[in-house]
Amino acid sequence: MAIFEDLRQNMTRRYLFSQGSHLLGTASLATLLGGDLRAAISEREGDREVGAEGHGAVPTHFPPKVKHVIYLHMVGGPPQMDLYDYKPVMNDWYDKDLPESIRNGQRLTTMTSGQSRFPIAPSKYNFEQCGQSGMWVCELLPWTKKVVDEMVFVRSMYTEAINHEPAISLMQTGNQITGRPCLGSWVSYGLGSLNENLPTFVLMVARPTNTEQVQAISARLWSSGYLPGEHAATAFRTSGDPILFINNPAGVPSAVRRTTLDGLSQLNEMNYRLVGDPEIHTRLQQYELAFRMQSSVPELTDIASEPQSTYELYGESAKKPGSFANTALLARRMVERGVRFVQIYHNNWDTHANVAGRLPDQCRDVDQATYGLISDLKQRGMLDSTLVIWGGEFGRTIYSQGGLSHENYGRDHHPRCFTMWMAGGGFKGGTIYGETDEFSYNIVRDPVHIRDFHATVLKQLGYDHQRLSFKYQGLDQRLTGVLPTRIIDEILA
Numbered sequence: 001m002a003i004f005e006d007l008r009q010n011m012t013r014r015y016l017f018s019q020g021s022h023l024l025g026t027a028s029l030a031t032l033l034g035g036d037l038r039a040a041i042s043e044r045e046g047d048r049e050v051g052a053e054g055h056g057a058v059p060t061h062f063p064p065k066v067k068h069v070i071y072l073h074m075v076g077g078p079p080q081m082d083l084y085d086y087k088p089v090m091n092d093w094y095d096k097d098l099p100e101s102i103r104n105g106q107r108l109t110t111m112t113s114g115q116s117r118f119p120i121a122p123s124k125y126n127f128e129q130c131g132q133s134g135m136w137v138c139e140l141l142p143w144t145k146k147v148v149d150e151m152v153f154v155r156s157m158y159t160e161a162i163n164h165e166p167a168i169s170l171m172q173t174g175n176q177i178t179g180r181p182c183l184g185s186w187v188s189y190g191l192g193s194l195n196e197n198l199p200t201f202v203l204m205v206a207r208p209t210n211t212e213q214v215q216a217i218s219a220r221l222w223s224s225g226y227l228p229g230e231h232a233a234t235a236f237r238t239s240g241d242p243i244l245f246i247n248n249p250a251g252v253p254s255a256v257r258r259t260t261l262d263g264l265s266q267l268n269e270m271n272y273r274l275v276g277d278p279e280i281h282t283r284l285q286q287y288e289l290a291f292r293m294q295s296s297v298p299e300l301t302d303i304a305s306e307p308q309s310t311y312e313l314y315g316e317s318a319k320k321p322g323s324f325a326n327t328a329l330l331a332r333r334m335v336e337r338g339v340r341f342v343q344i345y346h347n348n349w350d351t352h353a354n355v356a357g358r359l360p361d362q363c364r365d366v367d368q369a370t371y372g373l374i375s376d377l378k379q380r381g382m383l384d385s386t387l388v389i390w391g392g393e394f395g396r397t398i399y400s401q402g403g404l405s406h407e408n409y410g411r412d413h414h415p416r417c418f419t420m421w422m423a424g425g426g427f428k429g430g431t432i433y434g435e436t437d438e439f440s441y442n443i444v445r446d447p448v449h450i451r452d453f454h455a456t457v458l459k460q461l462g463y464d465h466q467r468l469s470f471k472y473q474g475l476d477q478r479l480t481g482v483l484p485t486r487i488i489d490e491i492l493a
Contacts, residue, residue: 056192060462065426067194068335068386069187069457070342070373072328072366075168075215076350079396079411080419081440082123082359085155086136089438090122090398094406098399102441109162111352111401112412118399120439121409124356133430140363143371149430150374150383151421152491156434156443159394159415159450164215164350167393167415171450172221174479181225181470183454184341186479187461188231189224190468195338197296202339203233204331206324208348210361215350222343226472230282233343236330238322242301248294300333314372317365325369332376335386349392352401353410374423387425387460394418398439417443420453426460428493451485459487 081087098118112118126139131148161167166176173180181189188200203222208214222233236242248254265284272280303310303319303326310329311318318325324346331342346366351358370390377383395418396411403409417436423429435445455465458479465485469476 056188056190058190058463058468060191061464061467062459062462064191064460064462066385066387066457066460066462067191068340068342068382069184069389069425069461070328070331070335070386071183071344071389072370072391073168073171073343073345074349074362074366074390074392075217075345075347076164076213077167077392077394077396077413077418078349078362079123079351079355079359080155080417080436081396081398082125082355082411083138083141083363084136084153084419084421085417085436085440086127087123087398087438087440088127090120090440093120093439094122095119095404098439098441102437102439104442106416107162109413112397112399115401118397119404120398121400121404121411124407124409125359131430133432135432138363140360141367143368147371147374147423150378151423151429152427152431152433153419153421154433154448154453154488154491155417155419155436156445156447157391157395157418157420157450157453158443158447159418161394162413162415164393164413167413168217168221171391171393173225174451174454174481178218178220179223179225180477181227181231181479182222182233182343183457183479184222184233184343185224185227185231186458186468187341189227189470190463191340191461193338194340195296198300198334198337198339199234200339201231201233201341201343202334203235203343204327204345205235205238206327206344206346206365207238207322208324208346208362209365210348210358212348212354212358213350213352214347217345217347226477227470228282229279230285233341236301238327242297254294296337300337301330303329303333310372310376313368313376315368318369318372323369324365325372328369328373332373332380332382335377335382336380351396351411353403354408355410356408377424383424384426385424387427387457388423389420389457390422391420392418395440398441414441416441422491426493428491431491433488433491446490448488449485451480451483452488455480455485456488456492460492 098120127136128145130137130145133149135148135153137145137148159167159170161170161176169178170176172182184201193200224232268280268284314325314329317323318329320326327344331344334342349362374383374388377386395414397414401410401412417440433446434443434448436442437444458465458468465478465480469478
């Protein structure tokens with residue numbers, strides 16, 4: 001064991017003396033962080049048994065309404081006036097300039113700031129009032145129309161971010177600067193696992209049928225940030241093995257793998273006792289979870305056992321790995337087995353041009369699968385305890401970017417208003433909340449900031465957003481930050 005003695009010497013004498021110019025600062029930092037480090041260590045030292053409500057780090061502040069979340073993020077920003085925010089008056093404004101009194105000096109992107117005109121582009125699609133709520137829904141979403149009374153539509157969402165990277169980061173992490181914990185990581189940290197053989201937080205990126213303008217997204221959006229590493233998402237791939245290296249190498253049986261992991265565990269425990277880094281225990285837990293997933297993940301992703309009635313719900317495309325319908329079906333199977341949070345990204349909603357050529361493809365990808373997911377959860381008695389979220393990072397402009405005709409047009413980014421919906425999870429189905437002006441440009445009633453949305457979701461999960469925090473850099477960090485935030489009680493059942 002000379003190697004560990006060398007490590008101890010390096011850490012306690014040689015290393016610190018070699019960094020002598022920083023000794024005073026190091027000692028001061030150790031004093032400041034000692035309590036936090038000890039708390040982080042003690043949090044991991046006891047093995048906690050998985051119970052019916054999981055074993056998270058933070059007890060809920062009040063009884064939770066939600067056990068699972070399935071978040072469907074439409075990357076790029078769906079055009080709200082072409083899908084859910086019906087504006088028939090705009091037909092009379094075709095090719096007229098957006099009034100300056102409506103734009104009111106709004107910040108523009110570089111894609112349209114150089115335009116000499118901002119011509120109004122009414123939606124080319126027909127709308128129909130659906131359900132008991134009378135929600136207006138675009139003709140491109142015939143399946144979604146059937147379940148509108150299970151949904152809460154918030155037509156008055158808004159954000160400060162006008163470009164994709166900061167906007168998606170704000171929507172997912174509560175901050176425009178990437179690297180913070182996302183909503184899924186906060187849920188994992190707070191509530192913990194319901195299944196010791198599967199991850200608490202899973203990420204899937206669905207492949208769109210149309211790939212005309214796919215946005216770049218990165219693992220920074222589903223990282224654990226300053227939370228312990230175990231709360232980052234486990235990414236499931238859409239082709240090949242669902243998780244890289246989930247299978248043992250050729251010639252390595254499970255018994256050999258088990259012996260190897262036991263040896264690594266003993267070495268890491270010795271290292272932990274010497275160094276005291278809590279991330280060593282995180283690594284140990286991830287090794288063990290990976291070993292257990294070797295048997296649980298193949299069963300989870302084997303959809304051949306699903307009856308034909310499942311594909312009548314989700315559509316035949318659910319049989320195609322990587323399709324949105326396939327990921328939606330897998331999401332149901334995951335929450336059914338105890339996964340807390342499932343994040344699905346569906347790309348190519350950035351319709352700067354060719355709305356007529358791209359929007360029908362996007363809607364076909366998600367329409368029946370969305371209907372199938374909600375209907376499937378409901379018939380299994382899981383919708384009340386599972387929250388389904390649908391939305392993008394911002395909206396689109398009523399004026400056209402580039403060329404305009406009655407048959408086609410483009411739309412730029414628009415942060416001032418956009419539409420999201422939630423279903424299940426204790427939200428009041430059949431509710432329409434918020435209102436925009438006739439141009440779908442400004443909010444005229446009941447604005448909802450992303451912070452408000454996050455706080456409301458956390459409440460359904462059993463948490464006061466002001467009290468769910470993590471000490472980092474001397475501050476009690478929160479998903480909702482420190483700016484004014486309110487719970488939208490009007491949309492809760």
